[in-house]
Amino acid sequence: DTEVTQTPKHLVMGMTNKKSLKCEQHMGHRAMYWYKQKAKKPPELMFVYSYEKLSINESVPSRFSPECPNSSLLNLHLHALQPEDSALYLCASSQVGNPGYTFGSGTRLTVV
Amino acid sequence: QQPVQSPQAVILREGEDAVINCSSSKALYSVHWYRQKHGEAPVFLMILLKGGEQKGHDKISASFNEKKQQSSLYLTASQLSYSGTYFCGTVKTDSWGKLQFGAGTQVVVTP
Numbered sequence: 176d177t178e179v180t181q182t183p184k185h186l187v188m189g190m191t192n193k194k195s196l197k198c199e200q201h202m203g204h205r206a207m208y209w210y211k212q213k214a215k216k217p218p219e220l221m222f223v224y225s226y227e228k229l230s231i232n233e234s235v236p237s238r239f240s241p242e243c244p245n246s247s248l249l250n251l252h253l254h255a256l257q258p259e260d261s262a263l264y265l266c267a268s269s270q271v272g273n274p275g276y277t278f279g280s281g282t283r284l285t286v287v
Numbered sequence: 288q289q290p291v292q293s294p295q296a297v298i299l300r301e302g303e304d305a306v307i308n309c310s311s312s313k314a315l316y317s318v319h320w321y322r323q324k325h326g327e328a329p330v331f332l333m334i335l336l337k338g339g340e341q342k343g344h345d346k347i348s349a350s351f352n353e354k355k356q357q358s359s360l361y362l363t364a365s366q367l368s369y370s371g372t373y374f375c376g377t378v379k380t381d382s383w384g385k386l387q388f389g390a391g392t393q394v395v396v397t398p
Contacts, residue, residue, distance in 0.1 A: 206384065208384075216390075216391075217289070217374055217388035217389060217390055217391050218329065218374075218388055219388075220385060220386065220387060223384040223385070225384065230384055231384050231385060233385075265328060265329070272383075275319060275331035275333070275334050276319070276331060277331065278321075278328040278329050278330070278331075279328060280327065280328045281328050
């Protein structure tokens with residue numbers, strides 16, 4: 176299995192809702208990442224998990240809450256989002272030590 | 288600090304060559320190259336770890352000049368399938384795990 180699977184593919188949520196994005200990989204990668212990508216822009220790093228521990232938080236607002244319950248799963252919990260948070264959210268994984276990242280197909284989030 | 292990528296866009300006819308450049312003001316541990324097609328996730332092309340290293344992926348190759356902290360991606364004899372946005376990503380020597388992307392180069396290959 177050489178894929179990173181993200182669910183759901185599309186999500187529309189209101190500003191008072193609570194939702195979660197899910198990411199799963201079975202490649203034995205011990206580093207997992209969340210990126211946010213706005214239209215016509217590069218992906219921006221949000222969080223890095225290494226060996227299931229949060230190692231980097233790029234000053235992301237607390238309305239985004241990551242969780243890594245085990246070495247295969249990565250979640251992003253969303254609460255009280257703003258319309259400007261609408262974007263493509265990408266999950267990626269890699270071996271620790273910076274080989275190439277494998278990206279999931281992303282969740283396209285719309286906040287209304 | 289994100290790497291600087293150039294050009295912003297390039298239009299090619301099938302069979303033509305192009306070069307995309309990526310540079311950083313900081314010491315780099317690695318340079319990654321990705322291609323993203325519209326509506327899809329970025330796809331890993333290659334990673335360069337050592338100064339002067341060159342790699343290839345079909346007719347796409349890249350080099351990394353460690354002294355200049357610059358990398359170049361070479362699209363040779365371009366094919367229609369090469370169309371997309373190419374991103375370089377860099378990891379600085381003091382920032383493991385922080386893969387930061389350049390602004391991207393939009394490549395359009397026409398018949």
